[in-house]
Amino acid sequence: MNPIANRHKGDREVMQTSAKRLTKMTLLAAAVLLAALPAAAREVPDVVEIAPLAQYYEPVVFDHSMHIEVAEDCSSCHHQTTGTPMLDENCGRCHHAPRTSGAAACAACHAIEPFSAETLRAKEMDNRLYHRDKPGLKAAYHQNCLGCHAEMGGPTGCQDCHGRTEAGDALFNAGAYAPNPAAAAGHH
Amino acid sequence: MKGISRRRFLAASLAGGAATTLTLSKQAIGAGAFEGYPDGMGVLVDLTRCVGCRSCEAACNKEQNLPAPAAPFDDPSVFDQTGHGGQKRRTDENAYTVVNRYEPEGQEPVYRKFQCNHCNEPACLTSCFVNAYTKTREGAVIYNSKVCVGCRNCMIACPFQVPAYSYSSAFDPVIKKCIFCYDTRLKYGKPPACVESCPQEVMTFGYRKELIKIAQDRIKARPGKYVDHIYGENEVGGTGWMYLAGASFDQLGFDTDLGKEPIISNVKDFLGTVPMVLAIWPALFTGFHLLAKKKDHAGADHSSHNAQEDAEQ
Amino acid sequence: MKTYIEQGIGAVDSPYKDKDKAEKRSWSLVEKLLLGLTAGQYLRQALRNPFNWILGLIFIVGLPLIAGRFWFGLSFATHSSNDYPWGLFLAFGLFTMVPLSASGFMLGTTVEIFGRHDFQPVERLALLNGLLGYFFAVVYLLVDLGQPWRLPYPMFVSFGTAAVLFLVAWHVATYLSVQVAEVSSAFFEWIGWPMGAQFIRKIAVGLTVSGIILSTLHQGALGALFTYAPGKVHPLWYSASFQWIFFFCSAIPAGLCMVIAVSTVVKKTMAWRCDRNFLDNLDNLTIALAKGASMGLITYLTIKLIGIAHDNEWAYLTTGWGQWFLLEMALGVVLPLGLFAYAIRHRMPNLVRGAAFLTIFGIALNRINTALIAFNWKLYQEIPHWKEVVISVTIFAIYIVTYRFILYRLPILFTWKEAPALATETVTEKATSSLGAPALVEMYSKSDR
Numbered sequence: 001m002n003p004i005a006n007r008h009k010g011d012r013e014v015m016q017t018s019a020k021r022l023t024k025m026t027l028l029a030a031a032v033l034l035a036a037l038p039a040a041a042r043e044v045p046d047v048v049e050i051a052p053l054a055q056y057y058e059p060v061v062f063d064h065s066m067h068i069e070v071a072e073d074c075s076s077c078h079h080q081t082t083g084t085p086m087l088d089e090n091c092g093r094c095h096h097a098p099r100t101s102g103a104a105a106c107a108a109c110h111a112i113e114p115f116s117a118e119t120l121r122a123k124e125m126d127n128r129l130y131h132r133d134k135p136g137l138k139a140a141y142h143q144n145c146l147g148c149h150a151e152m153g154g155p156t157g158c159q160d161c162h163g164r165t166e167a168g169d170a171l172f173n174a175g176a177y178a179p180n181p182a183a184a185a186g187h188h
Numbered sequence: 189m190k191g192i193s194r195r196r197f198l199a200a201s202l203a204g205g206a207a208t209t210l211t212l213s214k215q216a217i218g219a220g221a222f223e224g225y226p227d228g229m230g231v232l233v234d235l236t237r238c239v240g241c242r243s244c245e246a247a248c249n250k251e252q253n254l255p256a257p258a259a260p261f262d263d264p265s266v267f268d269q270t271g272h273g274g275q276k277r278r279t280d281e282n283a284y285t286v287v288n289r290y291e292p293e294g295q296e297p298v299y300r301k302f303q304c305n306h307c308n309e310p311a312c313l314t315s316c317f318v319n320a321y322t323k324t325r326e327g328a329v330i331y332n333s334k335v336c337v338g339c340r341n342c343m344i345a346c347p348f349q350v351p352a353y354s355y356s357s358a359f360d361p362v363i364k365k366c367i368f369c370y371d372t373r374l375k376y377g378k379p380p381a382c383v384e385s386c387p388q389e390v391m392t393f394g395y396r397k398e399l400i401k402i403a404q405d406r407i408k409a410r411p412g413k414y415v416d417h418i419y420g421e422n423e424v425g426g427t428g429w430m431y432l433a434g435a436s437f438d439q440l441g442f443d444t445d446l447g448k449e450p451i452i453s454n455v456k457d458f459l460g461t462v463p464m465v466l467a468i469w470p471a472l473f474t475g476f477h478l479l480a481k482k483k484d485h486a487g488a489d490h491s492s493h494n495a496q497e498d499a500e501q
Numbered sequence: 502m503k504t505y506i507e508q509g510i511g512a513v514d515s516p517y518k519d520k521d522k523a524e525k526r527s528w529s530l531v532e533k534l535l536l537g538l539t540a541g542q543y544l545r546q547a548l549r550n551p552f553n554w555i556l557g558l559i560f561i562v563g564l565p566l567i568a569g570r571f572w573f574g575l576s577f578a579t580h581s582s583n584d585y586p587w588g589l590f591l592a593f594g595l596f597t598m599v600p601l602s603a604s605g606f607m608l609g610t611t612v613e614i615f616g617r618h619d620f621q622p623v624e625r626l627a628l629l630n631g632l633l634g635y636f637f638a639v640v641y642l643l644v645d646l647g648q649p650w651r652l653p654y655p656m657f658v659s660f661g662t663a664a665v666l667f668l669v670a671w672h673v674a675t676y677l678s679v680q681v682a683e684v685s686s687a688f689f690e691w692i693g694w695p696m697g698a699q700f701i702r703k704i705a706v707g708l709t710v711s712g713i714i715l716s717t718l719h720q721g722a723l724g725a726l727f728t729y730a731p732g733k734v735h736p737l738w739y740s741a742s743f744q745w746i747f748f749f750c751s752a753i754p755a756g757l758c759m760v761i762a763v764s765t766v767v768k769k770t771m772a773w774r775c776d777r778n779f780l781d782n783l784d785n786l787t788i789a790l791a792k793g794a795s796m797g798l799i800t801y802l803t804i805k806l807i808g809i810a811h812d813n814e815w816a817y818l819t820t821g822w823g824q825w826f827l828l829e830m831a832l833g834v835v836l837p838l839g840l841f842a843y844a845i846r847h848r849m850p851n852l853v854r855g856a857a858f859l860t861i862f863g864i865a866l867n868r869i870n871t872a873l874i875a876f877n878w879k880l881y882q883e884i885p886h887w888k889e890v891v892i893s894v895t896i897f898a899i900y901i902v903t904y905r906f907i908l909y910r911l912p913i914l915f916t917w918k919e920a921p922a923l924a925t926e927t928v929t930e931k932a933t934s935s936l937g938a939p940a941l942v943e944m945y946s947k948s949d950r
Contacts, residue, residue: 090409090410114389115378115379115383115384115392115393115394116377116378117377117378120393120394120395123394123398124395124398132398132402132405133392133402133405133406135389136389138387138389139386139387139388139389141387142387142388142389143237143388143389146239146388156239158241158262158387171243171246171247171250171261172243172246172260172261172262173246173249173256173257173259173260173261174260174261174262174263175260177260178260179256179257179258179259179260272582272584272881272883273880273881273882274881275584275880275881278583278584279583280583281583311729314663314664314729315664315665315666315729316661316664316666317655317660317661317664317666317667317669317670318654318655318658318659318660318661319659319660319661319662320659320661335651335654335658335659336647336648336651337646337647337648337649337651337652337654337655338646338647338648338649338651339646339647339666340586340587340647341664341666341726341729343583343586344586344587344726344729344730344733345729345730347730347732349583349584351583352583353575353581353583353586353647355574355575355576355579355581355647356574356576356581357574358571358572358573358574359574360648361574361575361647361648362647443732445732446732451729451731452663454728454729454731454741455665455725455728455729457742458665458721458722458725458728458744458745459663459665459668459725461721461745462668462718462722465714465717465718466714466718469710469713469714469717470710470714473610473614473709473710473713474706474710476614476615477613477614477615477616477706477710480614480615480616481616482616
């Protein structure tokens with residue numbers, strides 16, 4: 001074996017080795033970074049269809065990406081479930097360290113039936129102060145949305161966000177089910 | 189005479205009577221302080237959340253099979269309607285619950301839903317002479333139309349002016365009021381229709397005792413938002429439906445002069461006098477008669493003029 | 502009727518026709534009902550009477566309205582108000598007529614309990630006034646109730662024993678029975694069953710004492726009904742502690758003045774029906790009744806003042822409502838008191854009569870104020886539907902017709918002569934009670950021969 005002959009590898013060989021090593025490093029770094037990111041951030045939707053409560057009103061077609069632009073922070077709607085600190089001081093008393101929870105969707109924590117016997121019993125057992133007074137899913141949507149809309153001049157009418165269904169018209173005696181104005185009688 | 193002597197009989201009766209009175213009086217001390225059944229439900233109405241959408245009126249109308257209204261439930265012009273003497277809308281035979289709009293000084297309009305408050309010691313129940321009302325263990329004050337005679341004393345008694353009468357019915361007029369959806373929901377552990385329908389969860393359904401704590405927590409958590417008073421916690425002995433508001437209650441159509449005593453407390457004094465009169469009058473007037481009657485048979489009327497002054501006792 | 506009596510016919514006042522002749526024929530029931538006239542004569546005298554024309558007019562308008570109220574429901578005749586559930590039928594028909602019918606127990610007590618038999622000439626009139634007043638109060642109630650066919654429910658079907666109205670229902674029902682019994686002695690004399698009258702005489706004291714107990718309680722209870730609505734009645738008409746005492750105490754002068762008033766009407770319009778026992782003693786009795794009424798009125802004035810002091814309501818007297826209250830007290834209490842005092846002092850029975858009518862007006866005003874005008878004083882004023890007014894007037898007209906019918910026939914204003922002799926027992930004490938009448942005295946003294 002001639003050691004002097006091995007010392008003289010071509011430039012192309014050296015460059016190829018460096019490139020391989022760089023790609024490996026990048027891939028490794030990327031993997032680490034991706035692992036560190038919260039899972040949901042990977043799936044931030046642009047539009048959400050909110051349908052679980054649709055009965056008297058159509059499902060809401062919610063423009064998520066627009067709201068991301070106008071909102072202060074993720075926590076103004078998602079509380080602290082997206083890893084950003086809580087803005088509300090009452091919540092912040094317990095939730096001071098931002099930490100992600102399993103899901104950012106409202107339905108993950110807010111019950112569809114907040115006053116069923118099971119939910120009431122669960123609330124009775126729950127000694128976490130503010131969670132006893134946790135609104136149900138429908139109220140969570142409305143209180144959150146309407147609160148901000150009223151302050152920032154967004155839509156506040158019922159049908160501005162979701163039109164009524166046929167069943168809704170029947171319930172409200174509106175639209176096709178509106179009473180005949182001529183039939184509005186005097187009271188005796 | 190066989191058996192016990194008269195003296196012993198009297199002594200035994202007195203002892204028995206004393207024993208009965210003492211036991212009875214112990215119970216009597218607790219009377220009138222009924223704070224509701226321990227598992228009684230209630231509803232906390234948070235008026236800072238109400239937006240006046242009237243979904244609750246619509247849901248109640250459907251649940252209780254009430255007739256169609258004069259205007260659609262999403263028609264806000266009803267808030268401008270005034271009845272007799274400028275009064276806002278009230279509950280009537282076709283509407284067990286009503287939402288009205290109030291404009292307190294220097295504030296946004298406040299919407300107020302009202303209906304039967306399902307009092308702990310209901311005035312309607314205590315005034316009914318055929319026992320048509322019942323306060324159920326779940327907390328609802330319900331009404332039995334099968335015994336109602338139509339005297340309408342309950343309407344006079346209710347401090348909240350809630351019960352309505354179906355005057356338009358010729359042969360079966362009855363009282364109409366919110367029954368906490370007892371027959372269709374509360375009995376089965378479900379919340380009433382209005383509570384379920386509300387988009388803003390203005391109404392929180394739960395155990396009455398819990399709701400008071402929740403209300404106190406809400407006031408403490410946001411002191412600037414609420415007036416520091418839970419209306420219905422103590423008014424007229426406490427009601428099942430209680431209210432929180434962001435403006436003072438008298439500006440929102442609430443009667444703030446009601447006091448803490450249930451209505452029956454006003455009547456108890458008279459009711460207690462009744463057995464006294466029943467016991468005293470016979471002896472008193474028979475006594476007068478015996479005093480006024482003269483024992484001689486001469487025939488002339490000897491009664492003195494003093495008896496005349498006694499005539500208007 | 503006066504014309505016929507001048508001619509010597511009519512006005513049955515004994516069991517027999519031609520009572521002065523040896524041969525005695527009894528009046529038949531029909532003849533008694535027609536006052537001894539033929540049907541034609543009776544009809545003619547009825548049609549000649551202008552008061553009957555007014556009554557006829559009232560009935561033509563009012564009776565169809567009453568039928569309509571029952572056929573179409575209360576919405577036909579009232580404003581169907583949920584804020585004012587009680588209207589004129591109760592404010593006038595029940596709350597006013599009941600204290601005005603207190604005459605029954607007042608005169609019953611005076612004669613039977615206190616032994617003042619000098620009041621006997623007006624006793625039966627007072628008892629009848631009481632009976633008819635309560636009976637028609639129940640008629641007004643039936644017109645007002647949503648489901649009047651269920652009236653017996655609190656007696657037999659479902660008991661709400663804590664309710665004041667339960668007490669009222671039971672007491673009025675029981676008291677009506679007592680009053681029917683008390684008046685029945687007159688009926689038994691008229692119909693020809695003296696055994697019945699004797700029986701009533703035996704239980705007279707018991708009946709009267711029951712009457713006082715029941716009356717005290719339900720006169721008071723009608724007041725206590727308003728304690729269910731403490732915030733709704735204006736403070737000047739309301740007292741948490743004394744409401745029932747106010748109502749009971751004011752019933753006393755009300756009853757006494759009604760006797761004065763009715764006897765005045767009777768004297769003016771049917772003097773032919775009254776006998777000398779009645780007419781000759783009436784002025785003195787009027788003065789005596791006025792003394793009693795004055796005592797009642799001054800007591801009532803005092804307790805009203807105590808009530809205002811107790812709840813510290815003096816400030817209300819300067820308001821509009823306060824002026825209305827002062828007017829009611831002035832016209833209904835103070836002015837009659839003054840007139841009574843003057844008239845009694847100077848022995849002026851006609852002035853007494855005027856003051857009695859004023860007192861009755863004051864009582865009526867007080868009850869209508871409490872139940873209707875000063876009720877819901879914080880809300881709007883409700884004026885009763887015109888149909889309510891017409892129906893109330895019509896029922897009152899029926900009341901007057903019934904009153905007149907009975908007074909024309911039964912021995913209330915006159916003494917029934919010569920009841921058939923029943924010498925089955927000797928009386929050990931002189932029968933001076935009018936529940937048995939001097940006729941029985943005559944009868945027994947005859948049987949002693």
